[in-house]
Amino acid sequence: MGMSRAPSLRRVDAVLNSHLQHAWRRAGIERLDPYLSIEREQRVFTLICGCDPTPQGKYFTWLSAWRRRWWTDYGLRTCCGMAEMDRLSSGLRHFHDVRPHLPMEMRDINRLETVDELLCAENRLTVLGARSLRKAERDQAYAESELLFDDEHWKLVRLKSQAAARWWGMGTRWCTSARFNNQFELYARRGPLMVLMTPSDRYQLAVGSGEFRNSSDAQANIEVVLRGAPAALRWMVADCLSRA
Incomplete structure (x- = not known):
């Protein structure tokens, strides 16, 4: 049979x-x-x-x-x-x-x-549906990312999925936050992809390539951005880059 x-x-x-x-x-x-x-x-x-x-x-x-x-x-x-x-x-x-x-x-x-x-x-x-969706997206983003550093105005997040990249990149011009033709997988294959949140802006760090971009997707100087950061965060970023 x-x-x-x-x-x-x-x-x-x-x-x-x-x-x-x-x-x-x-x-x-x-x-x-x-x-x-x-x-x-x-x-x-x-x-x-x-x-x-x-x-x-x-x-x-x-x-x-x-x-x-x-x-x-x-x-x-x-x-x-x-x-x-x-x-x-x-x-x-x-x-x-x-x-x-x-x-x-x-x-x-x-x-x-x-x-x-x-x-x-x-x-x-509906309004309630939108709230429900946002909560679901937030929960998924947190589940699929790792908060490496959190000190009030400074955060460093490692992204583990496209959903996380889209949520943490919401409102930016990063290709990893796009709804379609999203490039998260391309970057993730080369090395860790991280989001740095500062008192003034959000930045994305592609560890594999060393790309560091602000929320407008323009190249930024990571050393300048980190000048006012807590020492522990500066050390953590330097350590990540040294392992790339």
């Missing part, structure tokens, strides 16, 4: 089969070879499904509808570029994070059609 297939796999198969049936009909409309079109679309749609942030494939059906709207504008043979895929992935992740805090009637993703609408899902929050 064979093992039953996981629900997520059955879901993938069901959505994929339905999607390819639509692709077959679309190929006829565009007078394309249906067999080649199906083969190509299966590869493309599998790649698109990788944008779903859930292991269960919760948004596969929406992705199929999104892809079919793409055909209407650009044709079946046109694939999505990497920039669009990144926006799609970021939009779904953002909607998924915001969804539990939305009013019940706004939690159905099928009410939305575009990536821009996903990225603006936060605009549908």
